Amino acid sequence: MSLMNDNIVLAIVDDHPIVIEGLKTLLKEEPQIAIAGSFTRGKDFMDFLQHNRVDLVLLDIMLPDTSGMDLCRDIKKLSPDTVVLALSNHTERSIILQILQNGASGYLVKNVSSTELLNCLKEALKGEIAFSKEVKEIITRPAQHEFKQVPTLTKREKQILQLVSQGKTTPVMAQELNVSPLTIETHRRNLLQKFDVKNVAELIMAAVQHKMITGY
Amino acid sequence: MSLMNDNIVLAIVDDHPIVIEGLKTLLKEEPQIAIAGSFTRGKDFMDFLQHNRVDLVLLDIMLPDTSGMDLCRDIKKLSPDTVVLALSNHTERSIILQILQNGASGYLVKNVSSTELLNCLKEALKGEIAFSKEVKEIITRPAQHEFKQVPTLTKREKQILQLVSQGKTTPVMAQELNVSPLTIETHRRNLLQKFDVKNVAELIMAAVQHKMITGY
DNA sequence: TTTTATCTACTGGTTTCCCGGTATTTTTGA
DNA sequence: TCAAAAATACCGGGAAACCAGTAGATAAAA
Numbered sequence: 001m002s003l004m005n006d007n008i009v010l011a012i013v014d015d016h017p018i019v020i021e022g023l024k025t026l027l028k029e030e031p032q033i034a035i036a037g038s039f040t041r042g043k044d045f046m047d048f049l050q051h052n053r054v055d056l057v058l059l060d061i062m063l064p065d066t067s068g069m070d071l072c073r074d075i076k077k078l079s080p081d082t083v084v085l086a087l088s089n090h091t092e093r094s095i096i097l098q099i100l101q102n103g104a105s106g107y108l109v110k111n112v113s114s115t116e117l118l119n120c121l122k123e124a125l126k127g128e129i130a131f132s133k134e135v136k137e138i139i140t141r142p143a144q145h146e147f148k149q150v151p152t153l154t155k156r157e158k159q160i161l162q163l164v165s166q167g168k169t170t171p172v173m174a175q176e177l178n179v180s181p182l183t184i185e186t187h188r189r190n191l192l193q194k195f196d197v198k199n200v201a202e203l204i205m206a207a208v209q210h211k212m213i214t215g216y
Numbered sequence: 217m218s219l220m221n222d223n224i225v226l227a228i229v230d231d232h233p234i235v236i237e238g239l240k241t242l243l244k245e246e247p248q249i250a251i252a253g254s255f256t257r258g259k260d261f262m263d264f265l266q267h268n269r270v271d272l273v274l275l276d277i278m279l280p281d282t283s284g285m286d287l288c289r290d291i292k293k294l295s296p297d298t299v300v301l302a303l304s305n306h307t308e309r310s311i312i313l314q315i316l317q318n319g320a321s322g323y324l325v326k327n328v329s330s331t332e333l334l335n336c337l338k339e340a341l342k343g344e345i346a347f348s349k350e351v352k353e354i355i356t357r358p359a360q361h362e363f364k365q366v367p368t369l370t371k372r373e374k375q376i377l378q379l380v381s382q383g384k385t386t387p388v389m390a391q392e393l394n395v396s397p398l399t400i401e402t403h404r405r406n407l408l409q410k411f412d413v414k415n416v417a418e419l420i421m422a423a424v425q426h427k428m429i430t431g432y
Numbered sequence: 433t434t435t436t437a438t439c440t441a442c443t444g445g446t447t448t449c450c451c452g453g454t455a456t457t458t459t460t461g462a
Numbered sequence: 463t464c465a466a467a468a469a470t471a472c473c474g475g476g477a478a479a480c481c482a483g484t485a486g487a488t489a490a491a492a
Contacts, residue, residue, distance in 0.1 A: 016327045022238030040327075089305065111232045111256075154468055167418030169448065183470050189450075199450075199478085202383030204420040205429075213421075370438060385478065399440050405480075415448085415480075 008125060009053055012038040013045045013071070014060035014087065019110065023058060026114045033121075042071040049079055056083045056125060061090070061099055069102050076103035083124050093138055094150050094210060106130030150210045151194035158212070160187045165204055165213045224341060225269055228254040229261045229287070230276040230303065235326065239274060242330045249337075258287040265295055272299045272341060277306070277315055285318050292319035299340050309354055322346030366426045367410035374428075376403045381420055381429045 010033050012020050020038040027033050036054055039045040042063050048054075057075060061068025072084050086104045089111075090096070096107045105124045108117065112132045120130035131139065153161065163173050170188065174181035192198065195206045207213045226249050228236050236254045243249050252270055255261040258279050264270075273291060277284025288300050302320045305327075306312070312323050321340045324333065328348045336346035347355065369377065379389050386404065390397035408414065411422045423429045 016235075016238075017329050018238035018242065018326055018333070019232075019234055020238065021241045021330070022232075022234035022236065025237045025241045026234065110234055113233050114237070117234070156469060164417050165421050167414050167421075169415070171448085179469085180471055182472060185449080186471075187469085192450080198383050199385070199416075201380050201416045201420055204417055204424075205381050205383075208420075208424050372439065387478080395439085396441055398442060401479080402440075402442095405482095408480080 008033045008121075009036045009055045010034065010058070010121075011036050011045060011048070011054045011056070012058045013040075013042060013063070014038070014058070015040045015063050016060070019060070019087075023117075026117060030118065042068070042074075046071070046074060046078070049075065049082070054079065054082050056085065056121065058085050058087050059104070061086050061088045061095070069099060072099060072102045072104050085120065085124050085130065091134070091138055092211070096135060096138065098150060100129070107135050108132040109134050150212075153191070153194065153212070157187055157191055157194070160184065161191055161203075161207055162213060164188070164191075164200060165207065224249045224337075225252045225271045226250065226274070226337075227252050227261060227264070227270045227272070228274045229256075229258060229279070230254070230274070231256045231279050232276070235276070235303075239333075242333060246334065258284070258290075262287070262290060262294070265291065265298070270295065270298050272301065272337065274301050274303050275320070277302050277304045277311070285315060288315060288318045288320050301336065301340050301346065307350070307354055312351060312354065316345070323351050324348040325350050366428070369407070369410065369428070373403055373407055373410070376400065377407055377419075377423055378429060380404070380407075380416060381423065 010027065012023050012035070014020050014023075017040070020040075024035055024038065027035060036052060037045075037048055039048065045057070059068055059072060059075075061072070063071065068086070068088070072086070075082055075084055084104045086096075086099045086107045087110060088095075088099075088107070089109060091109060099107060105127075106120055106129055108120055108130075109132055111134070112120070116132055120132060123130040159177075160173065163176070168176070170181050170184045173184045177184070192203060195203055197203050197206055204213070226243065228239050228251070230236050230239075233256070236256075240251055240254065243251060252268060253261075253264055255264065261273070275284055275288060275291075277288070279287065284302065284304070288302070291298055291300055300320045302312075302315045302323045303326060304311075304315075304323070305325060307325065315323060321343075322336055322345055324336055324346075325348055327350070328336070332348055336348060339346040375393075376389065379392070384392070386397050386400045389400045393400070408419060411419055413419050413422055420429070
């Protein structure tokens with residue numbers, strides 16, 4: 001963790017140039033903060049991080065190439081001392097908690113004020129978990145269906161889930177993936193178990209609610 | 217419509233301070249553009265518009281107080297010559313078309329580059345409809361499910377659909393509704409037919425896409 | 433009042449799903 | 463390199479879903 005009297009090296013990862021510009025402008029006021037760079041793609045930032053010190057990352061969790069979730073985990077793996085602050089417009093509790101699970105030190109919705117932003121930065125750098133005002137409310141007021149935590153699926157399971165949501169039957173999927181229908185059945189069974197549901201109807205609903213299938 | 221050699225008076229309505237800051241920074245480069253003000257609430261802007269000339273508004277259609285849709289219509293009613301450019305992250309065709317219907321001269325997703333932004337501003341001021349690149353693609357490539365019209369369900373069918381989405385099986389539903397399971401089967405069959413799908417998985421997906429079951 | 437839509441119910445049959453186990457191989461992480 | 467996780471595969475059996483067709487009862491609209 002960087003000391004507060006030291007210069008803080010900050011990076012921005014966001015696919016919105018406007019947002020990057022806004023953050024830069026707001027943070028330029030702070031003499032302690034040095035903006036090392038801004039990136040519109042996760043991969044570019046990872047390349048940068050390989051060769052440069054970064055104390056804090058403002059990370060949009062909705063990126064075009066990688067999922068911000070995965071990126072967050074990758075960042076903490078490569079550079080555990082880098083503090084990640086998630087920045088997003090998502091106001092769903094499950095998503096917020098998920099990103100924290102993946103190593104982020106806080107979560108800000110994009111409508112934060114500049115003072116709020118700076119406060120959160122400081123808190124995060126002190127090693128605390130930082131939330132913007134709106135996020136705090138979301139955290140403390142959970143919805144019913146959010147009590148069950150989001151099951152973590154394997155790659156294959158995600159794939160099967162996707163295919164099931166497209167109406168594909170077990171034999172069809174087996175043929176498409178070149179595996180035994182019995183294997184598919186096992187995956188299905190595990191999906192039902194993980195989501196704690198009895199049948200596909202419930203499965204799809206649960207997956208939709210957790211935004212694990214988009215449908216478009 | 218303001219002349220191009222004249223100074224352009226621009227306003228920003230967005231509840232994200234970061235975005236406002238970013239837009240200001242990007243537009244500060246342009247000497248022709250004078251930023252009259254920025255607003256985080258629709259009402260504030262309407263008050264401003266009452267007493268000031270505004271040539272162009274960059275309007276976030278997702279605002280906390282008013283719907284951006286309504287605000288757009290209000291703006292055009294009060295000041296028909298003011299060009300409204302919608303600014304949003306929504307990528308649904310229906311929403312884009314709806315805002316145009318309400319008098320906007322264009323639609324930009326927030327991940328536009330600065331050059332794209334300026335181009336769109338100029339186009340809009342010339343009286344043309346301006347879209348950012350991504351939006352153009354959305355307009356020209358409508359999603360599959362937008363073609364098939366929403367099937368009209370009978371009262372009973374809606375009820376069955378709801379129960380199916382809750383994971384209820386045919387015999388369970390039959391008991392709950394005090395009818396023969398064979399009757400339920402018929403309703404199910406009709407639902408599959410109306411939605412033009414093969415099984416429950418597809419049925420639920422279709423229903424969700426058409427927002428016919430909420431699940432919450 | 434007569435048509436039309438909806439809800440109801442049946443026969444008989446095929447396919448798919450779901451449940452309970454178990455177990456080998458491959459991949460991955462510590 | 464060793465253990466855990468994931469992907470693969472099997473058995474047997476019961477339940478539920480889906481298909482194709484028909485049809486009476488009732489309620490609403492023309």
